[in-house]
Amino acid sequence: MENLLIATNAVVPFMVYIAIGMIAKKLGLVKETFLRELNGVIFRVFFPFIMFNNLYKADFSTLKDADYVLFAVIATLIVIALSVLLVPVFEKENPRKGVIIQAIFRSNSVLFAIPLAGSVLGEEASIKSSIIVAFLVPMYNIFSVMILEYYRGGKVKPTVIVKNILKNPLIMGAIAGAIFNLLPVTMPESLAHPITQLSNLATPMALFVLGGTLKFSDLRKNAVPVSVGVILKLMIVPAIVTYAMAILKYEPAELFAVFCMFATPVAAASFPMAQSMGADADLAGEYVVTTTLLSIVTIFVWILVLKNFGLI
Numbered sequence: 001m002e003n004l005l006i007a008t009n010a011v012v013p014f015m016v017y018i019a020i021g022m023i024a025k026k027l028g029l030v031k032e033t034f035l036r037e038l039n040g041v042i043f044r045v046f047f048p049f050i051m052f053n054n055l056y057k058a059d060f061s062t063l064k065d066a067d068y069v070l071f072a073v074i075a076t077l078i079v080i081a082l083s084v085l086l087v088p089v090f091e092k093e094n095p096r097k098g099v100i101i102q103a104i105f106r107s108n109s110v111l112f113a114i115p116l117a118g119s120v121l122g123e124e125a126s127i128k129s130s131i132i133v134a135f136l137v138p139m140y141n142i143f144s145v146m147i148l149e150y151y152r153g154g155k156v157k158p159t160v161i162v163k164n165i166l167k168n169p170l171i172m173g174a175i176a177g178a179i180f181n182l183l184p185v186t187m188p189e190s191l192a193h194p195i196t197q198l199s200n201l202a203t204p205m206a207l208f209v210l211g212g213t214l215k216f217s218d219l220r221k222n223a224v225p226v227s228v229g230v231i232l233k234l235m236i237v238p239a240i241v242t243y244a245m246a247i248l249k250y251e252p253a254e255l256f257a258v259f260c261m262f263a264t265p266v267a268a269a270s271f272p273m274a275q276s277m278g279a280d281a282d283l284a285g286e287y288v289v290t291t292t293l294l295s296i297v298t299i300f301v302w303i304l305v306l307k308n309f310g311l312i
Contacts, residue, residue, distance in 0.1 A: 009119065011300045014112070017204050018292075021211025035212045042209065043269075046202035047110050048173025053199040054114065054130030055177030056187070057123075068245075068254035072132045072261055073139065075241050079105045079262075080143050083232075091225060095280045098151040102274070103229045103287040104237065106140045108267045109133045110170060111210075112295070113260035115203045120303060121253050121312060128257035134174040136261060141168060144270065148277040210268065214289050222283050229266075230290055234298040238263035242306070252312040263302055265291035 024030050083101040091097050107113060110133060118126030145160075166172075180187060187195075241262045245255045266287045274284035306312045 008300070011296055011303070013119070014116075014207060015296055017207030018211035018214075018296075021208040022214065023211075024208070025212035030212055032213060035209050038205070039209045039213070039268075042202060042206050044169045046198060046205060048169045048176075049195055049198040050110055050114060050202050051130060051134065051170050051173035052177035052180075053195055054127050055134065055174050056181050056192075056195075058127050058131055058177075058181060060178075060181060066128075066131065068128065068250055068258055069132055069135055071245065071248075071250075072258045073135055075244070075258070075262070076105060076136060076139055079237055084147070090228065093280075094151040094153075095278065096225060096283055098148040098277075099270075099274050099279045099284045099287070100225050100229050101147050102144050102270050103266045103284070103291070104232050106144060106267045106270050107136075107261055107264045108292075109136060109261055109264065111203060111206050111268070112264035113257075116264065116299065117253075117257050117260045121256050125253040125257050128253055129260055130174075132257055132261055133170070134178075137168065137170050137174075140267065144273055145277075148274065148279050152278045210292060214292070222286055225283060226286050226290055229287055230294060233266060233287075233291055234263060234295055238302065242311070246309075246311055256306070256312045259302070259306070263295070263299060265295045 021035075025032070025035070080101070083104045087097050087100045087104075091100055109129070114126055114129045114133065117129040238259060242255065242259050245258060250258070268288050271281060271284045271288055273279075275281035303312075
């Protein structure tokens, strides 16, 4: 019962925020144009505060023993490599190949992974997740651009990739947080408190917007690629990663922080990226919607399993 309560407390808040957004849209209290504008504000203003706040509080002296970060990076590279090899086996259309590969490895880490880690195992896991995100978000961006550009038939320009990474609000927030962390002065409470409050606002607001903008276009047409992608993203990949970490005997906070990077839904940013790079944007949107909704169930089950096996 205790494990069931922990899993419920971790997942239900996500469901509530999404449901409120769906209800507000259904009742006409908010318009989609407003929600899309608000989504841009959340991404550019509030999400950077999450990264800033967690990295400002991080103890970087522990990084010398943070092999869990290296594990997450290597695991991500392996997932990308295997996806590139396997997806063309069952999908022949280039505009869809890149979208499926991106869906398998690219997670909504800031919106789901960081708060999920914090809600289950507290601030330590949340900070560890933020440190991992600081490494994985650039990787997500680099490989998404490379893969989508490759299947579009174009050439990838390294300078463009570097520029886009440095302009990413999450990376800017992470760099700023790390700099303030390393400065020999402590931020006054008059500044630290509002930064924490803005950080806390990000997740509920983003999930509210997500609930109001969820759409299904033509799931019947894309049933096979969506099903394959969802099973790999939410079940098979997290299972393999977690099993490997269990064998290597990582501590609970480290294991769960990495787990959250692989078991959370497809990043919402994958949809506009696919749209802007000539890929199958409808399929990309369906991955975001289906993994977001189904992850509420799969994450609940995963937490129960991990608790019952004593891994977290």
